[in-house]
Each structure stands twice: as structure tokens, then as C-alpha cells.
Amino acid sequence: MNDRITTTILECASEVAPASKMKDSKLSTETRILMKKRRMMKKTEVNNNRDIRNNIEYAELDKTIKKKAREDIRKQNMKKIAETIENGKSMKRAKRSFQLGQDRMLTLLDKDENELTTQDQILERVEEFNGELYDSNKGIEISTKACDLPA
Structure with missing residues (x-):
């Protein structure tokens, strides 16, 4: 019975995830x-x-x-x-x-210096950071005054 269970598990595993070729x-x-x-x-x-x-x-x-x-x-x-x-x-x-593989960020610190480890948490923090970075309430001041340049 043990052999049948082992064989069944191995067959199912090979169907779901076939063995990858070694490079x-x-x-x-x-x-x-x-x-x-x-x-x-x-x-x-x-x-x-x-x-x-x-x-x-x-x-x-x-x-x-x-x-x-x-x-x-x-x-x-x-x-x-x-x-x-x-x-x-x-x-x-x-x-x-x-290239060997994709570089991934494994951990990231949030605002309170707590470590974020899951991919979803890291993505949320990155979105939040970029939102804060590019969301500016300050207007841009452009000076139209003429200035003297050295000759």
C-alpha cells in the first residue's frame, strides 16, 4: 500500500511540475x-x-x-x-x-523603520513613496527678472 501511495504521489507531482532540465x-x-x-x-x-x-x-x-x-x-x-x-x-x-535571475527586493523599511518582507507590502510602500515624491503642493516659481551676467 505504501508503494502505491508513493507511486501515485510521484506521478501527480510529475504531472503538476515536470522535472526541469539542468543547465x-x-x-x-x-x-x-x-x-x-x-x-x-x-x-x-x-x-x-x-x-x-x-x-x-x-x-x-x-x-x-x-x-x-x-x-x-x-x-x-x-x-x-x-x-x-x-x-x-x-x-x-x-x-x-x-543573466542568472531577476533581482528582487527582499526587505524594505517603512516610515516607522519596521521591516516589510512580503512582496505586496513592499509594492505598497514603493507606491506610497513615489506618490509622496511626485505629489507636490508647491507651485513652481519662475523668475522673469533680467540679471546681469559677467562679460
Whole structure:
């Protein structure tokens, strides 16, 4: 009975929200292997006493990983740009594909310095702020007096 319930739940879940395709990683396998090695070094350093040789090796490995990661990401981005140009598509679309996600405001303070966390509260506060900002009761004074300018 447990197996039937589990199977039913999994089938319903896959219908409602099918598994998303994982994006290809921008990092090469070589870089990922180096990152794994760095993680292992860090674990062993925590357990053992650190010596100068290990610190130097760890620092050099860290520099290499950062350099390789930059190169891999740059190669991937250039590949996307080349594909976009070859297919005659918009560069704006390619630029959008480089972005990771939408930046959202997670918290905002209201007038009384209380923290607003829900999206609806934040939107209300932004509307209120903009309303106050652009709702001006002051008239604009324009001076028509002639003034002497230095020659």
C-alpha cells in the first residue's frame, strides 16, 4: 500500500511540475576536479594542523581555480554570442541569457523603520513613496527678472 501511495504521489507531482532540465555547467570538468581537490584539502586542513607548505599549495590551487573558472565562463559566453550571430538572432536575447535571475527586493523599511518582507507590502510602500515624491503642493516659481551676467 505504501508503494502505491508513493507511486501515485510521484506521478501527480510529475504531472503538476515536470522535472526541469539542468543547465549545462559553464565550468569545465577540469575546473570541477580542481574544485573537488580544493574541498578535500580544506577538509584535511581543518582536521590537521596547517603547515606553510599546505597553505601555499592551497593558495596556488585557489588562484588556478579562479583563473580557470573565469576562462571557462568567458568561453561559454563567447560560444553563446557566436551561436546567436550565426543564427541571426537578437543580441538582446543573448544578453538576457547571461543573466542568472531577476533581482528582487527582499526587505524594505517603512516610515516607522519596521521591516516589510512580503512582496505586496513592499509594492505598497514603493507606491506610497513615489506618490509622496511626485505629489507636490508647491507651485513652481519662475523668475522673469533680467540679471546681469559677467562679460
